[in-house]
Amino acid sequence: MSFICRFAPSPTGPLHIGGVRTALFNWLLAKKNKGKFFLRIEDTDKERSKDEFKDQIITSLDWLGINHDGNEYIQSKNVKNHIAVADELLKKGFAYKCYCSEEEINEQKEKCKKQGIPYIYNRKWRDAKDLEIPKNLDPVVRFKSKISGNTIIKDLVQGERNISNSTIEDFIILRKDKSPTYQLSATVDDNEMGISHVIRGDDHMINSFKQKQIYDALGWKVPEFAHIPLIHSEQGKKLSKRDNASTIEDYIKMGIIPDALRNYLLRLGWSYKDKEIFTKQESIDLFDLKGVGKSPSRLDISRIFSINETYIKTIEKKELFNYLKLYVNKYKNKLDDSKELIIFNSLDFLKNKAKTLEDIWNNAQYIITNKIQIGHEDKKLIDENSKKIINEFIIEFEKLSKPSKENLEPIIKTLISNHKTNFKGVGQPLRIKLVGSRFGPGIYDIILSLKKDEVIRRLKDL
């Protein structure tokens, strides 16, 4: 069996994390089964579709390493075919022209609302032999949805889903301006692209029932469906663009690395035993629709940070550095080459208490800045005795031709015993002078990461 999957977002807003997970699951399934994964931009809403969103979608998926086969399909380029199919449905009697004005429809809706009954289009023009066709009114084309019976979809995630056909109205497939609607375009394109598995959010469930009828009417092969549960915001509602930190861009800005987000999304609504960390290849090998749960899952930012931390700590230094560089160049001030080298060499300890790339950047501030700012609290910690210690350290430090941990250690130890103090008594004032805070990397790491004369310069600046 071939697996042709697709992700079909509309470019009417920035791609959010729910959409990304849908794309990921489609991609995973295609990869696992050596099938294809296509990207289709559903831009038939001319009013709201924007090129910038299309670009954002493509960039986001690209950033995550979810790459599609072939060029992206642009749905609007295929409207001629969509309309042709509508005509065919019309000709075969599966669709009809409806001359109800929008006012008329709205009136009906109002009426239903007042009576407290659910609105469903009254199918006035479905078999309208006797009705007089109004002039000056462009009709819409509606699909003749089944009136009786039930439709069953064997959903790969949700199991058997059954709905009474009477609850599905005669939905519009062609607007009054003759443009196709989503139900038509998506079905025609999925068919044309040979999509075998339609994996999308659970909010599309009802659409699958509608679209199945179109497939059946045309005698097309109905694809497999899988409706994956939605991702909820921390408030427990469907994710919307208003929720902060829901677009990929937001996560990139926080300094999340692609693999970490991919891993997080993978484990949101899907699991494999007790395994938490999956390489890309592992996720392809192990992914399975059977492992997808049925209930919606809530976004948990602390989990994203935690997984990101794991990745920061375990990926190769060079890889991490590249991510950091990309991040800093985009969101922070570009680094000059000499600082870049220091940061690269110091990455092993700079990444230590970092959950994000931004944390690493913050940890590296003492390297980046040329002027150390010492906070009030920290300033207070440098008393007269500390100043003495610092001065004595400088004298010994200046003698070193090439500072190393080996030749630094005796100096510190001597200072500790001469001043009857502990490591903290010596390390703390030095750290404050060198990085501007009593918190920071290990004191040897700090000293060795900076150039010798820079260390002296900072320490002398009393």
Next chain:
RNA sequence: GGUCCCAUCGUCUAUCGGUUAGGACACAUGGUUUUCAUCCAUGAAAGAGGGGUUCGAUUCCCCUUGGGACCGCCA
């Protein structure tokens, strides 16, 4: 309101009728450490409620409750 769906620690989840209900994040405590962190150890923390079915239900069925999605000439 109508239709459909969901329900295990705060969160993500494991369990495919028999478990001291497991793991991870977060949280708390203790330990290592050179500060902050890391790391290690420990702890607290869950089957929404009520009925069935069964020798036995978290697991299967029903009801209640709670939550969600859909109800556009948007996609």
